[in-house]
Amino acid sequence: MNYQHNFNPTISDENLFNEILKEKEHIGYYNLAYQDISAFKEYAKTVKQKNIVVIGIGGSTLGTYAIYKFLKHSKTLSKQLYFLETTDPIDIRSKVEAIDLEDTLFIVISKSGTTIETVSIFKYINSLVNCDKDNTLVITESDSKLNSYANTNNIKTFEIPKDVGGRFSVFSAVGLLPLAIVGIDIDEILDGIKEVHDSFFNSKETYERLLKKARFFTEYKNSFNINVVFSYSSRLEGFNKWYIQLWGESLGKVDINDTRQGLTPIGIIGPIDQHSFLQLIVEGKRDKTVTVIKVDDFDSDLKIPHAKLDGLEDLDYIDGIKFSSLINKQADATIESINSLNDIPCDVITIDGVCEKSIAGLMYEYELLTSICAKFMYINAYDQPGVEAGKIILKKKLQK
Amino acid sequence: MNYQHNFNPTISDENLFNEILKEKEHIGYYNLAYQDISAFKEYAKTVKQKNIVVIGIGGSTLGTYAIYKFLKHSKTLSKQLYFLETTDPIDIRSKVEAIDLEDTLFIVISKSGTTIETVSIFKYINSLVNCDKDNTLVITESDSKLNSYANTNNIKTFEIPKDVGGRFSVFSAVGLLPLAIVGIDIDEILDGIKEVHDSFFNSKETYERLLKKARFFTEYKNSFNINVVFSYSSRLEGFNKWYIQLWGESLGKVDINDTRQGLTPIGIIGPIDQHSFLQLIVEGKRDKTVTVIKVDDFDSDLKIPHAKLDGLEDLDYIDGIKFSSLINKQADATIESINSLNDIPCDVITIDGVCEKSIAGLMYEYELLTSICAKFMYINAYDQPGVEAGKIILKKKLQK
Numbered sequence: 001m002n003y004q005h006n007f008n009p010t011i012s013d014e015n016l017f018n019e020i021l022k023e024k025e026h027i028g029y030y031n032l033a034y035q036d037i038s039a040f041k042e043y044a045k046t047v048k049q050k051n052i053v054v055i056g057i058g059g060s061t062l063g064t065y066a067i068y069k070f071l072k073h074s075k076t077l078s079k080q081l082y083f084l085e086t087t088d089p090i091d092i093r094s095k096v097e098a099i100d101l102e103d104t105l106f107i108v109i110s111k112s113g114t115t116i117e118t119v120s121i122f123k124y125i126n127s128l129v130n131c132d133k134d135n136t137l138v139i140t141e142s143d144s145k146l147n148s149y150a151n152t153n154n155i156k157t158f159e160i161p162k163d164v165g166g167r168f169s170v171f172s173a174v175g176l177l178p179l180a181i182v183g184i185d186i187d188e189i190l191d192g193i194k195e196v197h198d199s200f201f202n203s204k205e206t207y208e209r210l211l212k213k214a215r216f217f218t219e220y221k222n223s224f225n226i227n228v229v230f231s232y233s234s235r236l237e238g239f240n241k242w243y244i245q246l247w248g249e250s251l252g253k254v255d256i257n258d259t260r261q262g263l264t265p266i267g268i269i270g271p272i273d274q275h276s277f278l279q280l281i282v283e284g285k286r287d288k289t290v291t292v293i294k295v296d297d298f299d300s301d302l303k304i305p306h307a308k309l310d311g312l313e314d315l316d317y318i319d320g321i322k323f324s325s326l327i328n329k330q331a332d333a334t335i336e337s338i339n340s341l342n343d344i345p346c347d348v349i350t351i352d353g354v355c356e357k358s359i360a361g362l363m364y365e366y367e368l369l370t371s372i373c374a375k376f377m378y379i380n381a382y383d384q385p386g387v388e389a390g391k392i393i394l395k396k397k398l399q400k
Numbered sequence: 401m402n403y404q405h406n407f408n409p410t411i412s413d414e415n416l417f418n419e420i421l422k423e424k425e426h427i428g429y430y431n432l433a434y435q436d437i438s439a440f441k442e443y444a445k446t447v448k449q450k451n452i453v454v455i456g457i458g459g460s461t462l463g464t465y466a467i468y469k470f471l472k473h474s475k476t477l478s479k480q481l482y483f484l485e486t487t488d489p490i491d492i493r494s495k496v497e498a499i500d501l502e503d504t505l506f507i508v509i510s511k512s513g514t515t516i517e518t519v520s521i522f523k524y525i526n527s528l529v530n531c532d533k534d535n536t537l538v539i540t541e542s543d544s545k546l547n548s549y550a551n552t553n554n555i556k557t558f559e560i561p562k563d564v565g566g567r568f569s570v571f572s573a574v575g576l577l578p579l580a581i582v583g584i585d586i587d588e589i590l591d592g593i594k595e596v597h598d599s600f601f602n603s604k605e606t607y608e609r610l611l612k613k614a615r616f617f618t619e620y621k622n623s624f625n626i627n628v629v630f631s632y633s634s635r636l637e638g639f640n641k642w643y644i645q646l647w648g649e650s651l652g653k654v655d656i657n658d659t660r661q662g663l664t665p666i667g668i669i670g671p672i673d674q675h676s677f678l679q680l681i682v683e684g685k686r687d688k689t690v691t692v693i694k695v696d697d698f699d700s701d702l703k704i705p706h707a708k709l710d711g712l713e714d715l716d717y718i719d720g721i722k723f724s725s726l727i728n729k730q731a732d733a734t735i736e737s738i739n740s741l742n743d744i745p746c747d748v749i750t751i752d753g754v755c756e757k758s759i760a761g762l763m764y765e766y767e768l769l770t771s772i773c774a775k776f777m778y779i780n781a782y783d784q785p786g787v788e789a790g791k792i793i794l795k796k797k798l799q800k
Contacts, residue, residue, distance in 0.1 A: 057675055088634040090633075127705040252679045287664070302524070311548030311551075317795075323488070327489070330794055386679040398717055398718055
């Protein structure tokens with residue numbers, strides 16, 4: 001007898017780890033845990049301006065926003081961080097009016113250096129306030145046109161390494177520099193991702209865990225084509241948005257057999273969306289997995305006071321409960337009600353607290369999970385050919 | 401020969417219209433276009449406070465937020481509107497710290513009157529500042545416990561009609577009253593929904609259009625189980641959230657044959673998400689329909705200035721273009737690139753401008769579309785049995 005096949009090479013657990021190790025040699029985000037960040041910290045100390053405005057879009061802003069939004073009310077930050085990312089004229093005007101541009105550092109971030117939104121907004125800002133070496137910083141690839149512009153004008157630049165993709169770039173200068181400038185502890189951020197890195201590559205504990213999850217997601221991708229992240233804290237709203245880009249843009253691809261792949265990310269916030277989207281999860285079609293994210297310690301004593309309200313005595317049982325306990329019990333109730341149905345795949349991630357390490361570890365773990373899923377799906381997680389056609393059409397329309 | 405069947409009754413176009421007409425007799429939202437809003441306007445005139453804080457969650461806030469977010473930077477509003485909706489302690493604290501509570505009107509909104517989040521936050525606020533008839537307003541059902549509380553304390557109340565469901569309540573007191581108080585023209589809002597109402601029920605023009613769309617969505621629900629709304633304006637971020645609740649919670653149901661139904665809503669924002677989610681739409685699995693929403697007239701002259709940037713000359717073709725034109729060309733490029741693929745169902749809604757009539761008409765149309773889809777799917781759009789189990793589990797956990 002003789003057997004022939006043109007199946008994809010089988011991916012065993014061991015093979016996959018080796019594939020990731022091979023990839024680690026030329027995909028830069030894996031190694032950002034051990035980069036030297038002293039130049040970022042040095043530069044951050046020199047910034048005098050009160051407002052920091054990041055001009056960028058997509059991968060240049062979403063990760064930074066995720067971390068900033070998570071931490072900003074739990075830390076005493078020395079500066080305010082803003083993002084100018086959309087071409088919506090009303091959005092641009094209202095933000096520009098709210099910021100003292102004379103007391104602002106502008107950080108222009110674009111990997112390619114020719115992102116239309118970013119350059120458009122920068123040109124507009126430059127017409128309101130003179131952007132020069134004293135109030136402008138550029139983060140881009142070393143050979144981009146934006147880099148030439150900065151060099152010509154003696155504007156300080158930091159590099160986005162060529163092997164770090166936009167949506168995987170939050171732990172490069174793209175995210176760390178603005179965060180360090182506003183007073184977030186980027187050593188702690190690195191510690192958070194080092195921990196996950198080591199547990200993934202050395203003890204393999206994180207690897208084994210993520211492998212199971214990724215295998216499930218990809219083996220059942222045709223039944224459960226939607227992955228819901230249900231975050232139980234409004235602080236995680238930025239994380240949800242970042243996750244949606246990472247998951248959607250990395251996994252929405254054509255595979256080596258020319259077959260369309262893709263897992264659709266959804267990010268919702270508890271308890272708000274347990275008053276709406278939960279209905280669809282519980283009674284709707286079984287096409288969703290659910291990952292609940294909880295925060296173990298909100299570091300807050302805010303309590304529901306003991307206060308009788310005539311007529312509302314039925315709700316007296318909530319008196320004296322901490323809000324942090326209430327929101328976590330709401331998460332537990334949601335988890336229990338989903339699990340009781342037995343046919344909705346659900347996992348729970350509990351991060352320690354509202355701190356740098358927790359959010360960084362969570363994000364790095366999601367990057368690793370994305371990379372593993374892409375391997376199982378025989379796709380390239382790091383390109384985005386599908387958005388190029390639109391860019392070409394747009395250019396033609398604008399040049400008319 | 402003899403034929404028997406237990407199929408659902410066939411829904412012809414004509415039958416469906418009659419079903420909607422029958423439903424209109426006992427489902428209140430259809431008729432809000434012709435309600436008397438003079439009491440809302442009278443009350444709004446009497447409010448002296450500078451800040452308006454809505455305490456509510458889900459259907460009690462999302463619609464109001466959608467309209468407020470859409471309009472707030474295009475109108476000169478007399479007051480600031482805030483929402484306290486989540487039990488996240490850090491969110492509550494940061495919002496409370498930012499608002500002058502002594503100069504605030506609190507509007508407590510809960511249809512049932514016993515929403516845990518709403519009562520918890522109200523109790524907390526009540527411990528910081530005395531909530532009484534001078535600074536508090538209650539919007540609830542006429543026989544709720546919250547209503548009794550208000551009556552006992554001489555607090556002014558407005559009623560949520562029993563036949564208007566929470567997520568369909570934006571054009572009742574729930575939305576119109578806070579919006580009128582901050583200075584939004586609620587006559588214009590009613591005009592917007594009257595126009596759609598009449599075109600739906602009288603000339604049937606809107607009916608015929610929505611019928612086609614709903615029929616497509618439901619006939620292809622197993623191929624395209626995800627409906628993406630791609631809004632080309634940051635102003636529509638609140639609308640997206642409101643749509644997600646409306647669509648998810650109304651259509652995620654078990655039908656009359658005990659079969660799980662549900663169309664999954666996704667709301668994304670152009671141009672931001674054309675740098676990410678668009679990749680998934682274009683190259684990923686064909687499981688999504690796309691509705692692009694454009695704003696015809698942003699009423700803004702904001703322009704990309706003619707400014708040479710050394711090194712970035714390649715992008716000079718964008719000089720002199722209005723941002724409003726740029727964002728609409730970005731939308732057109734996305735539409736063209738999707739349509740060129742020929743296998744992604746896509747429709748485009750262009751609303752006239754950033755005004756009351758446009759947003760109100762759009763939202764009312766989406767309510768009607770939801771009702772029609774529910775008819776095709778043989779489900780009840782107006783209940784939410786799937787979230788009840790979680791509420792019971794939570795109550796048990798809290799009473800422990």
